[in-house]
Amino acid sequence: MILSSKGLDIKPSSTLEITAKAKQMKADGIDVVGFGAGEPDFDTPDHIKQAAIEAINEGFTKYTPASGILPLKKAICKKLEADNKVSYKPSQIVVSNGAKHSLTNTFMAILNPGDEVIIPAPFWLSYVQMVKIADGVPVVVKTSKENNYKATMDDLKNALTDKTKAILINSPSNPTGMVYSAEELKQVAEFAVENDLFVISDEIYEKLIYGDEKHISIASFNEDIYNRTIIINGVSKSYAMTGWRIGYAAAPEQIAKIMSNIQSHASSNPNSIAQKAALAAISGSQECVDKMKTQFDKRREYMYDRVSKMPYVSAIKPQGAFYVFVDLDSALGKKYKGEVIENANIFAKLLLDNEKVAAVPCTDFGYDTHFRLSYAIAMENIEKGLDRIENFLNNLQ
Template identity: 55%
Template sequence: MNFSQKAKNIEPSLTLEITAMANKMKEDGVDVISFSAGEPDFNTPENIIASAYEAMKAGKTKYTPTTGILPLKKAITEKLYRDNNLSYNTDQIIVCNGAKQCLANIFLALLNEGEEVLIPKPYWVTYPELVKLAGGKPVFVDTDKKNKYKFKVEDLKKYISSKTKAIIINSPNNPTGTVYTKEELTEIAEFAKQQDIFIISDEIYEKLIYGETEHISIASLSEDAYRRTVVINGVSKAYAMTGWRIGYCAASKELVSLMNSIQSHFTSNPNSIAQYASVEALTGPQHTVELMKVEFEKRRDFAVERLSQIDNISYIRPEGAFYVMINVSALYGKKIGDISVNDSLEFAKMLLESEKVAAVPGVAFGFDDYIRISYATSMNNLEKGLNRLENFIKGLK
């Protein structure tokens, strides 16, 4: 029997593959330190959990409008105005089953067969696969270490074509943790205007930025940028609500209408209870966000200081999110016993097998010289895991 060629062209998520391997080892009683998962290790704040319970008791367990309940869409517009200086009406908002579904809806609504989306390397693993599922073509833009692997206009010019439909900006970035400046975003917005292409701005890590660095939404920079930008965000990272599966998107009324049609046939509305919980997340007390960010910053500082003590590696110092990209390419060609490490996937698998530490191979992000670790874990796990990483590296000969 023949299956869909489009489905066959999709690469499975290496992030989830490594996580699944680590989880299986844990189930077998192995002491695994997991640096692979992209989610906070904190529980959802109590006020949010309580609001979900109250919603269930009040019978708010039925279908809702496909684009989301009005109280949540109002809370989103208020958040975007308060935090990002962006004015949207509720008919410009769609609530989805996580930010992934936002992206899937966007590409399905925007792309015709063969149209191209510019994606900077390194990239989040799901971007190119969703572009391909929608019939588009991901075009990977090489970036420069000197610019912290953020693309510049001169980079984009090398890859623009008559088929280019959109560019993706992810700031703070997964996997590097880097953040685009206002000046960089202004230049990109002007380039998009000149080329008349869409901007897809993934801002899911917005609340997790450290030090004096600040988040700027590219949609806020000009009227033209506002019109051509699709803003994606959600409650998963900032409020430790990954399992609640609520993402949202702000765009033109016309694009949201198309996304509504698509979502109505794929999943209909997001979970009703999670929507009411998300209202509380966005409108309730925000101190837990700050507490979590402070803890992540402590872990970031510990991780990069510890990594600086390990020979034969380097790293990208993150400004946001909760990941560190570690360059391990100087170790390629070395061996443990008779087994040689030649790429990031082999490095990650051998690290898991020998030292019981789960990290994501950089090849998943288009960066085979690197592995990615997440510091969304306890300080104790972070210390133990990095000690094991150093031990693994010392064992390579």
């Protein structure tokens, strides 16, 4: 039997793989510190859980419209207007089974075979695979540390071809935590309009920004870029609802309709109970977000300070999300117990095997010289894990 060549070309998620391995080691009684998971360690806030319980008790367990219930869509529109200064109608909103699903729907709605999508690296590893699933061609543009790992106009111009269909922007970024400024986004917007391109703006970490940095939706600048932008967001990161699987897209009406049609055949509606929970999250008090953000910020400061003092590695202080993107710098070429550290994959394997620390090598994120540490874990585990990483680095030869 001949299987799908496209399916065979899709790689598994290395972040989920390393997280699963760390969990299995823990289940086997091994004291492992896992820095891999891209999910808050906090429980879903009580008022959100209560909304789900009430939905169950009220029998809200049937099919809903494929693109989501109207009250949730209205709440999303209200949120986008208040937080992001962009105006949408419910017919422009498609609620899906997580932001991953929203992204996949987006690529399937706008891409034809051979269409290219510019993806600045480092990038969240699933972007490339999603573009491939939709028969598109991912065009990876490697950014520089000197520019805080953000795409410049030269980067975009050099990647542009007559097949370019879209640009993907993730701000705050996974894995770097960097945030695009208003001026940088305006340049991307002008470039997109001038070259007749779509912009997919992944804003899933928008509420997790620290210090004086501000989140800006690229669609808010003017009508031209608004009509070319698909905003991706969801409740997973900000409300500690990763397992509830609710994401959404805000898009021009024609694109939203196509996405809704695709979803209606692929998965029907997102989970009815989770939609009620998401409604409570988005329309309810945001105090829970602020409390989590305060804890993330403390961990961010601690982790960055510790990493900055370690030998052989360096990092730029993240402005958002909950990751530190660590450059192996002088560690490459060093040896640990006789084995040469040639890249982040080898580093991560040696670290897990010898110090029982699970860190994510960023080869699949477009940077094989870096690894990612998540501070969405308890401070006690952060301290223990960083002690072990420092010990590992101190034993390089």
